[in-house]
Amino acid sequence: MVGGEDKIREIAGRLLREGEVDLIIGYEKGTLPLRSTPSFIRDQNDLYKLIWDPTCDINLSKYLHGRDEKIGILAKGCDARSIVVCGSEGQIDMGKVVIIGLPCSGVIDRKKIEAEMEGREVLEATFADQSLVIRGEGFEEVLPIKGFMDDSCLSCRHRNPPVYDVLVGEPLPEITGANEYAEVDELESKSAEERWGYFVEEMGSCIRCYSCRNVCPMCYCKECFVDETMPAWFGKTNELTDTIIYHLVRAIHLTGRCVDCGACSRACPMDINLKALTKKAEKIARERFNFEVGLTTEEAPVLGVFKEDDSEEFII
Amino acid sequence: MKVNAEEKGSKAKKGGNPDDGWEPKIIAFLCNWCSYAGADLAGISRLQYPPNIRVVRVPCSSRVSPYFIIKSLQQGWDGVLVSGCHPGDCHYISGNLVARRRFAVLKDMLDYMGIEPGRVSFSWVSAAEGERFSKVVAEVVEGVKALGPARRLVKVS
Numbered sequence: 001m002v003g004g005e006d007k008i009r010e011i012a013g014r015l016l017r018e019g020e021v022d023l024i025i026g027y028e029k030g031t032l033p034l035r036s037t038p039s040f041i042r043d044q045n046d047l048y049k050l051i052w053d054p055t056c057d058i059n060l061s062k063y064l065h066g067r068d069e070k071i072g073i074l075a076k077g078c079d080a081r082s083i084v085v086c087g088s089e090g091q092i093d094m095g096k097v098v099i100i101g102l103p104c105s106g107v108i109d110r111k112k113i114e115a116e117m118e119g120r121e122v123l124e125a126t127f128a129d130q131s132l133v134i135r136g137e138g139f140e141e142v143l144p145i146k147g148f149m150d151d152s153c154l155s156c157r158h159r160n161p162p163v164y165d166v167l168v169g170e171p172l173p174e175i176t177g178a179n180e181y182a183e184v185d186e187l188e189s190k191s192a193e194e195r196w197g198y199f200v201e202e203m204g205s206c207i208r209c210y211s212c213r214n215v216c217p218m219c220y221c222k223e224c225f226v227d228e229t230m231p232a233w234f235g236k237t238n239e240l241t242d243t244i245i246y247h248l249v250r251a252i253h254l255t256g257r258c259v260d261c262g263a264c265s266r267a268c269p270m271d272i273n274l275k276a277l278t279k280k281a282e283k284i285a286r287e288r289f290n291f292e293v294g295l296t297t298e299e300a301p302v303l304g305v306f307k308e309d310d311s312e313e314f315i316i
Numbered sequence: 317m318k319v320n321a322e323e324k325g326s327k328a329k330k331g332g333n334p335d336d337g338w339e340p341k342i343i344a345f346l347c348n349w350c351s352y353a354g355a356d357l358a359g360i361s362r363l364q365y366p367p368n369i370r371v372v373r374v375p376c377s378s379r380v381s382p383y384f385i386i387k388s389l390q391q392g393w394d395g396v397l398v399s400g401c402h403p404g405d406c407h408y409i410s411g412n413l414v415a416r417r418r419f420a421v422l423k424d425m426l427d428y429m430g431i432e433p434g435r436v437s438f439s440w441v442s443a444a445e446g447e448r449f450s451k452v453v454a455e456v457v458e459g460v461k462a463l464g465p466a467r468r469l470v471k472v473s
Contacts, residue, residue, distance in 0.1 A: 188428065193430065194430070199430060234390070235471070241390050242471070248386065248426075249383070251425055284420075284425070302417070303418060306410065306417050307413075308403065308413065314438060315438045316437055316439045
């Protein structure tokens, strides 16, 4: 995935020039090392800003909401799938979106690198093909990218966007053999008490900053259920049950919609393992309703439809 | 405040254990067209069932939002029962089928997070099934009794 930038700039430039889009949403270098930031480009002269490397971890589909112009958007496999979900839910006019698909071999997880650095400050980071060179005050380290990749990417099922208008480069081979539900399976094998203990521990540190909600392209409600005051369903403080309920209901709302891009986990300042919940939501959609999220705009959201022979083993 | 705590039922008895004569309080959301009528029939037929349930009549099982169920647990109800028409019998044609998917997801998630599976139950009871209603309630109450007072997810205020 390193080195596709020229191609991206060329495609983006063509789309702007030919008037196919008014705006390109992509990534540019962030102000800190190992960080990228969303880039909104309307002018040909700004195309040089666009980058494409393993720091491009933001799910850009979040920025499609509420825009009324023709947009060209860079989309990894997960981003493209979330664009599809937003499209199928009527939130985005797919006719106005040009998806520039990026086959993606995974993005890095900054928290893993921070842990490896043990407090040393990273001042500069550069990417080679399979490795990452990190420089700081008096040290330089070469790390394998794979070891510091986001967990979602290690078992990603759709490295290539299933839906796109233009594809940058060649499709990557899909990962086979990785059990993406390993963590969920492990939790499920534990007793109810242990699971409760696990979630109390995880959610207990939540400060209700709503970063997870803010980065999530599926969280587009004008008013979130936790913000409602009439009726005020649940509390807004970081009281334990209120916090657990916030995460529980968010996971329920994401069932059949979450594409496991991992944005929420990466955004969490308290390092809460939100993937344990979102992955379960995805697993329910797949196993219970045989629904693979974000492959086509034709399919209705899983909780918006029903089948007469849906399983009902839980009903007494 | 004390009155409130008493009213919230088992909450006031949180310290107690099932051997001290603790009785669970269970909130039951019954659909107007089938299960509520089924409960009515059970009453008319003088069928005996445990008096631990408090009934809330709703237009349809699909009126029951997951929020109702989660909020009930948070407020200290020891169990929640949701009952509607059998699939195919819904007064609104497909309300219970939509609800079924929603409840399936809710139940899976609650189980996964470690809320005991017996706390929240779903059933289909038709207007003619007074006897079935009494059996369902007996089963639910027995299950919740075995679990003891609700503690997880209960907000202590």
